[in-house]
Amino acid sequence: MGSRGNIINSKFPKETSRPRVVIVGVGFGGLNAARNLAGQDVDVLMLDKNNYHGFWPLLYQVATAGLEPESIAYPVRAIFHSSRNVRFRMTEVQSIDLATRKITTTGRPLTYDYLILAAGSANNYFGNDALAKQTFGLKDIEDAERLRNKMLLAFEQASTERDPDRRKAMMTFAVIGGGPTGVELSGALAELVHHVLVKDYPMLDIADVRIILVEGADRILAAFPESLQKSAREKLESMKVEVCLNAPVDTVEDDLILLKDGTTIDASTVVWAAGVRSAPLADTLNVELARGSRVKITPELHLPGHPEVFVIGDMAYLEGYKGKEAYPMVAQVAIQQGKHSANNILRRLRGEPVQPFKYFDPGTMATIGRRSAVLDAFGVQLSGRLAWFGWLFIHIMYLVGFRNRLIVLTNWAFNYFSYERGVRLITGRYLPEEDVSPASGE
DSSP: OOOOTTTTGGGSSSOOOSOEEEEEOOSHHHHHHHHHHTTSSSEEEEEESSSEEEOGGGHHHHHTTSSOGGGGEEEHHHHTTTOTTEEEEEOOEEEEETTTTEEEESSSOEEOSEEEEOOOEEEOOTTOHHHHHHSBOOSSHHHHHHHHHHHHHHHHHHTTOOOHHHHHHHTEEEEEOOSHHHHHHHHHHHHIIIIIIHHHOTTSOGGGOEEEEEOSSSSSSTTSOHHHHHHHHHHHHHTTEEEEOSOOEEEEETTEEEETTSOEEEOSEEEEOSOEEEOGGGGGSOSOBOGGGOEEOOTTSEETTEEEEEEOGGGEEOEEETTTEEOOSSHHHHHHHHHHHHHHHHHHHTTOOOOOOOOOOOOEEEEOSSSOEEEEETTEEEEEHHHHHHHHHHHHHHSSSHHHHHHHHHHHHHHHHHOOOSOOOOOSSOOOOOOOSGGGTO
């Protein structure tokens, strides 16, 4: 089984000789792997730099003041209160030595008998440092709060700005990337502006606000059928979102988006939703990586040559989706791979052969505003309100904790009937700059 030592055992109430499974990451994959190992004859240690599991499909709603951050996150320790064989440690994994089974962290080093890597994904800026510095990402709660602060602060600044051109630039918001994240964020921002902020800032001409969705390809929601792509685009345009297709971005500099054809877009707030890659931890493994720095794995979900190391979710590259495509970086894949990797570990411990991963595809969906969505599942294609109710049910069902489900459902009901957004808070030490020149009259 490899080195066991006292390093991990110190996390458990008693010294045991049971196999030790370390899970890196408490996202959808890591969480479901731990749940399947809870109560089994193994010791499980979960590692993450955050002490909570986050429901990241709803981050855009935190960014657009629809939900409180704590309503989409849940403490990991609380999830496993009753699981005596599962422990959690808040630390960041820096590297892994596969030969010695040693994990280097920001705390003390750890060893393992089995390892499940489920560290998720990061923004992919394709080597362009300017994009990383000049745009907002949306990968964690802190990102969502920073983006919310920036968008609300832009309206505060615009409310005192006398120069009309500067005011329009302050109220121009661009989202780069026409996938589900970009589409959902654009729609939610449009609703925030046209139904809520228009009342908060009556001194501003709401016609000056521009929300631009920039996509390098000739369509949005490329993973969806063409009819749903068209429906989503029409819905966004009816919400006054400018959908800019065939517009690959070269770089972003000082509130200016430079497209590869030489044209530019002025925007005070630019969100990057155009690419993701595996978590940087993948780069430290010294193994073969595929597109997006994803780790190539066997059909049984482990590293070639290392049957004790499983890689799942957004970190993993495995072909077999709809033929020879790689499985997409979505929550359902991570959930099912998390369960499967745990079950394969238990099979190996029982002396049984491990099984290849088989994916049950529940379909894809994306929401566009408060009562519209697109849904493609089991051969059924829906758009509009019925698809939105399906989207709402799925997201409520997969939230962790009754309290979170109740809070989110209450907020959504409140927003649905009142067109309000209750979390319009600018947190941190921000003060808008005001024009106090003699010509301003103040």
